Each structure stands twice: as structure tokens, then as C-alpha cells.
Amino acid sequence: MWQTRREFLKGAAAGTAGLLISSLDLGAFAATMNPAGGWSGSPGQARYRIDGLAKVTGQKIYARDFHPIDLPAWPADYHHALVVRTTFVDHVYNGLALDELPKALRPVKVITADDLTQDRIGIAEEDYPAGDYLLPSGKQPDYLGQAVAILLYDDASAYEGAKAQFLFNGKGIVKGSPAPRRNPSYFTPETSIVHVVDHQGDEKFSQTIAGPVHPVEAGDVNTEALGYVTMVNSTLESGELDVYKHTYKTAVVDPMFMEPESGLAWFDREAKTLRLLIGTQSPGYDINSSLALFAPKECPIQIDDVHLYAAYPGGGFGGRDTSILCLHLVLAAAYSDKPIRISHDRFQQFQSGIKRHSSKIELTVGVTRDDHFVAIRDHSILNGGGRRNVSTYVADVNGVTGPGPYRFPLADIWVRPQHTDSQVAGSMRGFGAYQSTFAIESMMDEIALARGVDPLDLRKTNLLLPHETVVTGAPKAPPGLHEICDGARAHPLWTARDGDQQRLSDGDEAYGVGASICMKNYGSGADAVMAKVRIDGEGQVYVTTNAVDMGQGMATVQALATAKSLGRNADGIETGQTIPFRELKLFGTFSQQPYNPRWTPIVWNSTKATAGVARWVHATEQAARVLLETALLPAARSIWGAAAEHLDMDDVVWSEGRLASGSFDPIPLPILAKELRRQNLAYSAMVHAFYSGRWIEADYTVDGITHRWPIDALAVQRGESGAYELIDRKDPKLFTVESMWEKDGQSFAAAGAITAVKVHRKTGEIRLVQGVHFLAPGTMLQQDLVEGQMDGGWAMGVGHTLFEELPSDAEGAANGSWNLNRYHVALAGDCALHNVEKVIIPPDAEDPSPRGIAELVMNPLAPAIANAVAHATGRRIRSLPITPEKVRAVWKG
Amino acid sequence: MAQIPLSLTINDERFERDSIDGGMWLNDFLREEVNLTGTKFCCGIAVCRVCTVAVARVPGAHLEPVRSCTTDLHEVNGKIITTVEGLAKRGQLHPLQQAFLENFSFQCGYSAPGFLMAAYCLLDRLERSPIPEVALDAAIQEAVGKHICRCTGYVRYHRAIRQVALETPGLVT
Structure with a gap:
């Protein structure tokens, strides 16, 4: 993994000089047609999406x-x-x-x-x-x-x-x-994860201990890893365990975003x-x-x-x-x-666009007589097509999520991103975890069936506890897994499944119920984020970010993120910006430069759906906080007079758009905004922040007062010139390269699903008839957006499971003949639209932070449906999509 | 296709051409000729329906959802077309637009115009022929069930359309 990340950094470190990004001005039309009240609700809440008006009136934005x-x-x-x-x-x-x-x-x-x-x-x-x-x-x-x-x-x-x-x-x-x-070859680095925990529960070998390993290569740590790989395999072959071995496959899929x-x-x-x-x-x-x-x-x-x-x-x-x-x-x-x-037209888009990696995943799992998992071997191949693109990173995520959310004391994981002459595969929602989740969660049911135990009971026995070590050795198992498992085990759709099967199966269709639980990492494990928050002379608030809103609601939640420190949602946001952040004069490189306040590991990342709330919001919140702490609070003290001299952050609150403290007269933000300018205090703050398990933090001295903030670069604007004033960080708590990913850089979130299907006895067609969608998102910034992701992930999961497939050879989409007449995605009628219950697990008391869920939400669908089909038919189909042809091939109804 | 004289109404505005390729797709005409890019293009083969517009034969006639990507100018010549840009009147959003906003119905938004226009045609149909509430979900499914959206899972589109149908007097018996 270290090498993977190194290459990632190298790419991200390219120079930023000479670039300029602008956004499109959406304001003119919005000003002429702004529904009463606008998009913004109470502080921290939206009445609708900040980009909603432009989209619903057909403005030029694409x-x-x-x-x-x-x-x-x-x-x-x-x-x-x-x-x-x-x-x-x-x-x-x-x-x-x-x-x-x-x-x-x-x-x-x-x-x-x-x-x-x-x-x-x-x-x-x-x-x-x-x-x-x-x-x-x-x-x-x-x-x-x-x-x-x-x-x-x-x-x-x-x-x-x-x-x-x-x-x-x-x-x-x-x-x-x-x-x-x-002949196919492999992109490097391949992903190898070796994890060994002894009988006393002590970790003997892991990525967090030894760093990245490649057991097939030379070198001391690789030799040691190979020894442990041999031990894992010896254990699987010792005869002391019940061993299950199956191979799962997933197809090439097109993202099929709507705008070519x-x-x-x-x-x-x-x-x-x-x-x-x-x-x-x-x-x-x-x-x-x-x-x-x-x-x-x-x-x-x-x-x-x-x-x-x-x-x-x-x-x-x-x-x-x-x-x-x-x-x-x-x-x-x-x-x-x-x-x-x-x-592009759609034919050209199919011909040229990035695809999802197809996969072949060989799983071997060893289980004790009392249903405890001991060892897993996961050897997988992902078809990356003809260019490297991000295949090695996809392989990495596939490996990290290979064992699912389960405790395996012994693990030998080897994921090889394959270099073929297929169309180029790359980033796509689920990013390797979609494939691994299908495999491991299908395997869970296969093991349970073979052992005659309830599939969810088997999962429960082996489910990771919050903050237990995942397969890398990092203590990062997410909260919510057990709540999801318990909720599924108690849900009537699950508890009544066998009776329902009797009741609901008929001469035409067989009924079945399946479940799955999963976790997925979010962010990249090394996330660089930037934001600028500005208060204008009238007290209106504007956010600038380099992140892009692909529909996931990023722009909206960024605009809500000012509420905590500024008492109001932003009045406007500019997305996809980079040029303003040149003012930070950052230099990104792999090698740590502890004495250079302009150094950061990565200047910017691409926008990832799962990093929006969990990462980018932090930058906006911090920029707003800088303004409150260094400018608004001093301005308020000044207005309130000598009696307010000692008020600090804990003494003030926002109430109805006014900064209040005890018996002092609350001050509206527009008054404070004028005071900022009168006193030459900062009215704009721009920050860069970097996360890998924690945020880089440092001291910043503004107007003679030193603050410690979880950011790694800061600039402010004050006065009429608008010039940026760089504030050098002091005493930073940085990362060494070795500490960034190999320790605890990853973060995870949990989800699950129960699905009920009916399978036609003659045609093999599968109908999704009911479902339950579980999610543990932590604190939700805007529930509508979270639920929207759940809905969309559900539909995309259904499509991937039942319909979507492209040949990887010359009959595939590169031949220019593919379009939606033959590539089928899920329609409303495929999704059991009115029969899907959402179960959102409340935030964990000890770790309520918002979690990135936009990719995760689709992953439980494929195995849940596969397991439901197996329940209905008594036959296991181990490749996606599960088509009527595949059903007919193994089941005679 | 031969050149034809064109005269049609789009969003209450008259568009006339002395001579234009009658085989030009309406979608191309809207997006490339008259700068009405609110009507989207996706598959170009009449499957996904993001390009749907509302067409009436004459003023006051019932509205038909038409897939503009495979409808040529010859077919719509002389007719009355409403696109997403024409839904709002005098600065007021159409109730469907308002409901789409408040229900967070769309995400990337690219499919939204097609859903809006198909739902707009549905409301027109219900206004002329109200249906019982129990038949509403099926009517919505019939109206927009073949529209493709990759972001939303359709749930909140259907919810918003249902809400407007129920809140608009006279559509549901």
C-alpha cells in the first residue's frame, strides 16, 4: 500500500503555478426567480438544495x-x-x-x-x-x-x-x-495484506506493524510476510477447521451517468x-x-x-x-x-468512458466447530483494462474490504489489478468494495447454509466491534455494525422468511429473502481539502471550495457548514475552484518538510462522493471558526465594551442571526460585518486541511493571539485591498509518510440490507418485492440528502445485480453499438419503490462524526439479492449480474 | 428530409423559419438552434426520456409527453411545445418544480426536466379525467415509470408528483 500511496502523492504534487479556475455565474437567473424563503432553512438546515433552483428551471449548468x-x-x-x-x-x-x-x-x-x-x-x-x-x-x-x-x-x-x-x-x-x-499482465503495486493475530489476541503481523508487503518479492519484511502467508494457508489446510472455498465474479459495468x-x-x-x-x-x-x-x-x-x-x-x-x-x-x-x-452521444460515451473493474474473487474461509472465523484467503483479480488509471487504488480498497466486517485472526489477501486490452476501468462508486462485498456476503450465506445456522447469527458471532482492528491492523471498525445486524435479525421480513416463503411462493414464482452487512472506507485515507469563507460588508456569507457537486449534495452541505460558527448558512457557494487557493502558496510533495509552513502532503484531491461530509465540511467549518474566533468575537467585545473584555468562545452563542452573550445586546451579523471592516479585522479566511486518521494541527497567530486549529495552512483577508495575508503555522503536528496510511488513516462506515425477491419458475426473472435498507451514517448534516443517497444506491445496486453487464472483449461497448436499448439500468418498477424501509442507526455516542456513505449504500444490494435468490431457488449464483439465463441454467423451477 | 417552412410555439413564443431541415430532431432544434438547453440529451434513442417535452396539437388540447431526441421538426410543425423553461410563470415556480425542490427529488438534476415535463402532462390528463386516489401511484408509474435516473432511485420524484396531484384541486376523486 505504501508504494501505491507514494505514487498517489507523486501525482498530487505536480506544480500548481499558472492555473486559473472560474465558476459559472448562476446568480443572475436565481435573482429573478427565488422562491419565497430561498433554499436556506434554519441554520444548519436546507429547505432544498442550494443548486436546486438552477436545476429545476433548466438553467445552463452542465x-x-x-x-x-x-x-x-x-x-x-x-x-x-x-x-x-x-x-x-x-x-x-x-x-x-x-x-x-x-x-x-x-x-x-x-x-x-x-x-x-x-x-x-x-x-x-x-x-x-x-x-x-x-x-x-x-x-x-x-x-x-x-x-x-x-x-x-x-x-x-x-x-x-x-x-x-x-x-x-x-x-x-x-x-x-x-x-x-x-497476454494479461498486472499493474503494480499489487495489494497484499497479511494479518496475523495469535491465540492471546496479540497482533503478530499486520500492515500497521510492518508497512506494505509483497510476499512474492524479495526483502526481509516480504520474507517474513511470506512466512505468515504460509502459516495462514497451513492453518486452512490443517484439517482442524471447516473450510469453505468459492469463487465469485462481477461484470464490467458502465457508470451510466446521465449526461454524456x-x-x-x-x-x-x-x-x-x-x-x-x-x-x-x-x-x-x-x-x-x-x-x-x-x-x-x-x-x-x-x-x-x-x-x-x-x-x-x-x-x-x-x-x-x-x-x-x-x-x-x-x-x-x-x-x-x-x-x-x-x-459525446451515448454510443460514444459507452465506447470511451471509464468502466467499473470486473472481478474474479477466490475466497477460502476456515471456521471453527463453534462457528468462529479463523482464517481467510482472498485472492482476487480486477480487470483494469488497457491503462493503469486508478486500478491499483481500487485493488487496495478491494483488499481492505475483502474480509467484510468480520474478525479474522489470520488473513492472506492478494488483489491483482490486471492489465488487459479491455476498455479502461477506473474510479466508480463502490471502488473495489462493491465487488468484495458481493463475494464475502455471498460466502457468509453459503457457510451458514452448509453449517445449518442462521446466516445473520453467523455474522453476529464474527462481527467486528466498534474500533476493533480491521484487516490492516488499524482500530477502525465502524460503529453501527451490531445495531444493523441486530435490527436485521429482529426484522419481520427476516424472522418470518421461511413462513413467508411457504405463503408467498406459488406455481409461478418462488419467494426468498436474503440479507447482507457491509462496511466500506470513505475518503482516500489521505484527504486534502480547501475552503474559503468570506463575510461581505452586508453580513452575507460566501463559501468557495475546490470540491465539485456531482449531485451528492456537496454544495448544499458546504453551505450549511458555516452555521455553527457564523450563525447562518452561506448565501452562496462557488464549487470546483482552485485558483483562489493559489494564495496559500502550498507546495505538495511526498517528502515531509517540517520547517516549511507551505508544505503539505497533498495540495488537492479529486472530489469523492464519500469525502464530502466527512472531510470537505471540515475545511469550511474551520474557515468559519477562524473568522468567529479572530474577528467576530473581538468585534463583538469591542461593541459590548469593557465589561465584555474577557468573553471567549465558550461565552457566546448565535441566536436568530445575532451573536449573543448573557445580558449583552445580541449583535446581528451585518453589524459585526461592518465592525470587521472598521477595525481592519479579517473578513475572509482560507484554509487547507489534511486528514489521515486525524487532521494535521498547528498554532496560528492572528492579531497577536495564538490559536491551535486542525488545519495546515491559513490565509486571511482584511482591509480594502483584499490582499491575502498568509499566517504561518507553528508547532505543527504533521505526518510522516509511514504514519499516514499504514497506521489508521482509513475510516469506515456500515450498512446492510434485507431483500425479498420472487423468482419466476419458467423464465428465471427476478422481481424485487420488498426491502430494508440499513445505514449507520453518524451525524446527518441533512437527512434528505442522506436518504437520497440511500434511494439512489438502492437502485444502482439493483441494476448492477440484475441487469448491468458489458462484455470485456470486442463485443463490448468499445464497438460503438451500445446504448440504453441493450444496457439496462434499474427503472422505478425494478426497485420495489413503495416497499423499501430505511433504518438509520443513530450516531454512536462516543463517535458521532458524520461518515461518508454515498458509495457504501449500494454495496449491500448485490449479495442481499443473491442470497434471496438462493433462498428462493435453493441454487447459488456466484456471478453478477444474476440474469434469468443464469437462473434457468441452474434451476428448473 | 426536405427543407420545410417551420412555425411552432415554444413556451408561449412563436418560432418561425422560412426553410429548415424537417428531419432535424426537436432536441437539436431546442438545444442548438434556439438555445433552450433545459431539455436534456442522454441516450438519443428514446429510451431514457430525459428529453421529454410537452406537446399540444392546438391551444387547449391535451398535452402529450414527447421524446424530443427522436421527434423531428416535421412532426411538431405547427404545434405548441412546453419545455422546462416554460413551466414557471411570472416568476412563480410551477407546483411541480416547487415540490421537486422541497422533496429533494433530484440530485445531479439531469433527469429532472424530463420528469417534470412528463409529470406536467400527467397533471393535464388528471385535470381532464380525474382518477381515484388509489389509482394515483399506478398513474404516476405509467407517466414516469420508464424515465431513467441514475442518482435518485426515483423515490422522491414519485413522492413529489403524488404530493402535487393530491394538493391540486380536482385531479383526484
């Missing part, structure tokens, strides 16, 4: 909605860019045959690998698909769907006509001689500035990668600055994190004298 003419100073005239992609990997690519196209469909310009080679175009950051952004003629494609050329068109109808020829008629691409398919990727780019040569508009989850990475393409000193294309408009993504689910769309936009713009528009 990348697809924009044309160059919509953007300030952009030329109106633009090229439609067609990215041509290979549909084969078993032949050499021998260039384009554009003369096969009717004359009217020929492009005005063609950009190929020759151009990139001639101009020494560089390689983007490592987390992007690296290299050969356009495949050279004469080479065998590295993977299905690899781009070979970008064709520019002046005319939309010519573009559409040419697209149809390439996509549907197979014209234009010259197939050369046959070439043998590549789209974007605009313009290389403003006069300003040597590249201007972009993209609906992206990773604006920071996009900018750094764009710069990296032209960074080689031999490259004649000089770009001094990148200016990115971060549009609201029409769904993301990970699929817009380091997407190659950005690179193709940038390359097209660099070779064009006009702005570029790339606007």
Missing part, C-alpha cells in the same frame, strides 16, 4: 449546455471534434482512410499521433491513462476503444454524418495485419492560455495534466496558463475522475485556431 458563444471573450465560431476510436485489438491499426468517406463528411483538419510525436507532446499525470493519447499508425491498439485521431469539423451535420460512418458503418479505420492478443461527457476548449494564443469548460470531478488534476502535455522543453506549443470552468456534472459516480476527455479536448484545441467542442 457542460453540454454550453457553446463557446456562451463564454466571456471566447470566439463564437468553433470546431466540432470527433475522436475516432479503435474497435479492435487483434489487428494492427494502419491509419485512417478518409477517402472512404463521402467528400461532404471529410474533416477540415485531422490530428494524429504524428502531430503529437513531432511536437514532443508529454505525458499527463500518472492517474490518467498514460501515453499514446492517439495511437500511431502501424501499432496494435493497446486496448479497445483507444483513440486514433481527432477530426475537426466546421459543420455539425458533417460531423454527425462522419460519426455515423465511423461508429456504425466501420468505415475510415484501416485494419492491418492480424496480431496476437496481448462534453466539453469546450480554446487555446487563446494571444494570452498563451488554454481555456476549458468541463463537467469534471477532478479539476485540479485536469489542469495539471493539461500543462504536463506541453511541458517538455522541446514542445513548441507554449501554454502559460490554464483556465477551467468547472460545470456541474450530470452525474459522475467516479466516471468523471481523470477522464481522458480532458486530454483530447486540450490536444484538439492546441492544434486548432478555433474553440473546440467535444460532445
